[in-house]
Amino acid sequence: MSRCIVAVLIKSAVFGSPVMSLECSLHRARPAHFVCYECGTSLCDECVSTRVSQGYGGKEKNYFCPACDSQVQLAGLGNVMVPFWHRLSSVFLYPFQLVPLILTAVLSLLAAVFPTNILVSLGVWVIMMKYAYAVLIETGRGSLNAPGVSVELINQDVMQVLKQYLVFALLGGSIGFVASHSVMAAIFLGVLAIACLPMILMLLVSTNSVLQALNPMLFVPIIFRIGWPYLLMYLFLAFFMAAPAAFFAYLPVEVIPPLLYAFVISFVSQCYTIMSYHLMGYVLLQYHDRIGYVVDYEFFIENQGGRAKRKPKSAEEDLKTGLSILVKNGKYREALDKLLPFVKQKDPDWELSEKFYQLLNMSGEQDKALRYSVRHFEVLVKNNRKKQATELFPKITASPTAPPAAGSVFAMAGWCEEMNDFKSALNGYVYFTKHFKNDPLLPEVYFKLAMLLHEKGRKSDKARQILRGIIKAFPGHDLTPKAMQYLKAVG
Numbered sequence: 075m076s077r078c079i080v081a082v083l084i085k086s087a088v089f090g091s092p093v094m095s096l097e098c099s100l101h102r103a104r105p106a107h108f109v110c111y112e113c114g115t116s117l118c119d120e121c122v123s124t125r126v127s128q129g130y131g132g133k134e135k136n137y138f139c140p141a142c143d144s145q146v147q148l149a150g151l152g153n154v155m156v157p158f159w160h161r162l163s164s165v166f167l168y169p170f171q172l173v174p175l176i177l178t179a180v181l182s183l184l185a186a187v188f189p190t191n192i193l194v195s196l197g198v199w200v201i202m203m204k205y206a207y208a209v210l211i212e213t214g215r216g217s218l219n220a221p222g223v224s225v226e227l228i229n230q231d232v233m234q235v236l237k238q239y240l241v242f243a244l245l246g247g248s249i250g251f252v253a254s255h256s257v258m259a260a261i262f263l264g265v266l267a268i269a270c271l272p273m274i275l276m277l278l279v280s281t282n283s284v285l286q287a288l289n290p291m292l293f294v295p296i297i298f299r300i301g302w303p304y305l306l307m308y309l310f311l312a313f314f315m316a317a318p319a320a321f322f323a324y325l326p327v328e329v330i331p332p333l334l335y336a337f338v339i340s341f342v343s344q345c346y347t348i349m350s351y352h353l354m355g356y357v358l359l360q361y362h363d364r365i366g367y368v369v370d371y372e373f374f375i376e377n378q379g380g381r382a383k384r385k386p387k388s389a390e391e392d393l394k395t396g397l398s399i400l401v402k403n404g405k406y407r408e409a410l411d412k413l414l415p416f417v418k419q420k421d422p423d424w425e426l427s428e429k430f431y432q433l434l435n436m437s438g439e440q441d442k443a444l445r446y447s448v449r450h451f452e453v454l455v456k457n458n459r460k461k462q463a464t465e466l467f468p469k470i471t472a473s474p475t476a477p478p479a480a481g482s483v484f485a486m487a488g489w490c491e492e493m494n495d496f497k498s499a500l501n502g503y504v505y506f507t508k509h510f511k512n513d514p515l516l517p518e519v520y521f522k523l524a525m526l527l528h529e530k531g532r533k534s535d536k537a538r539q540i541l542r543g544i545i546k547a548f549p550g551h552d553l554t555p556k557a558m559q560y561l562k563a564v565g
């Protein structure tokens with residue numbers, strides 16, 4: 075096939091591919107791993123809420139939408155994975171990982187040394203097919219590392235490989251049967267079988283059933299559902315096959331010792347088998363939702379590129395993510411409903427209270443915001459949020475609800491002084507004198523007011539008046555002698 079057609083196919087697979095690129099609703103640059111069909115949110119692996127529950131088979135992880143608390147669906151890993159057409163070189167290098175490299179070298183050596191021993195040839199073939207099948211399954215599960223070789227790998231699940239042989243035998247048998255009637259029909263069937271073979275193998279892994287794998291009503295629609303990328307995968311498989319063929323064509327057969335030649339041929343063809351099965355496994359995973367192949371998301375996440383396990387998120391982090399999504403989508407009402415139980419708690423988190431107050435303002439509920447401002451002010455003071463509390467204070471003076479605690483106003487006015495915001499401090503102390511006429515802190519507040527008026531406000535007359543008021547109203551108070559002294563200093 076010409077280079078031009080390959081380029082067109084790659085282009086159509088990349089740009090016209092039905093593989094959707096779904097982004098996280100909150101992080102636009104990240105692919106979505108889950109979709110919430112309840113509220114239409116797509117979530118990256120960081121945004122999704124993971125909850126562990128005790129199931130029949132041990133601990134179970136379930137995934138929820140932090141915005142609406144509904145269970146979410148996997149978005150399809152094709153949305154998360156690097157498409158196979160961007161991994162050509164990685165697929166090519168796959169058999170050169172340590173384990174498959176040693177295995178192919180040993181098997182090829184055996185095949186080269188005992189070329190006429192049928193038992194050895196059969197053993198080599200069985201082991202290689204068993205390993206290649208393991209590669210397909212392991213890749214299909216989401217691991218890019220080649221599986222290790224063990225006695226179990228060779229012995230276990232022999233049925234799986236037998237089923238594969240059964241598939242080949244049934245395909246070959248039916249072609250042979252057709253050939254006895256019509257050679258043309260047999261050629262046609264043969265071409266069709268070869269074209270569909272990768273999908274048949276992928277279906278075999280997916281369903282574990284020979285009958286289902288060989289059911290054209292199943293594999294033909296899936297091939298069409300995958301579309302152009304299936305053909306592209308086929309081209310890659312052909313390319314991997316063509317590369318060693320070209321290599322052999324240039325091999326100077328007459329100068330190479332026969333043993334080495336047999337070794338190289340066996341080695342290259344085994345590498346090709348491993349590459350092909352790895353590619354099929356990858357395609358199986360990338361299109362798992364179209365093939366109907368059930369994936370283990372946890373295994374995939376842990377093995378794709380060897381990602382480190384993420385720490386489970388706290389309920390508070392989930393809440394914040396959910397709120398951010400709701401706010402981003404303009405769902406202020408839902409965000410307020412979500413926050414309400416938290417701000418009603420005895421000691422609410424000041425950041426959640428701040429968010430609640432902001433959301434009331436953003437949603438146009440100014441009256442409710444004004445009412446809530448007093449409680450929010452108390453939360454801020456209790457949490458020592460000096461800047462936020464002093465900034466909020468002018469609002470609470472207009473609130474129709476009962477004033478905050480006297481101690482909170484006193485503390486806030488003191489913070490204003492610390493921050494050299496004397497005007498606000500003055501307002502705070504004046505507010506105090508108006509609202510807390512019987513509070514034990516009142517003489518101290520008056521004294522601070524007098525000091526501010528004299529030192530910062532240049533209103534010494536007013537300061538004198540207040541100091542005289544303190545001396546007269548609180549004759550036995552500890553502060554009175556101090557007030558007398560200060561009055562003298564003011565002059």
Ligand SMILES: [Zn+2]
Pocket residue numbers: 110111112113114115139140141142143144
């Ligand atoms: Zn949702």
Ligand SMILES: [Zn+2]
Pocket residue numbers: 098099100101104117118119120121
């Ligand atoms: Zn996200």
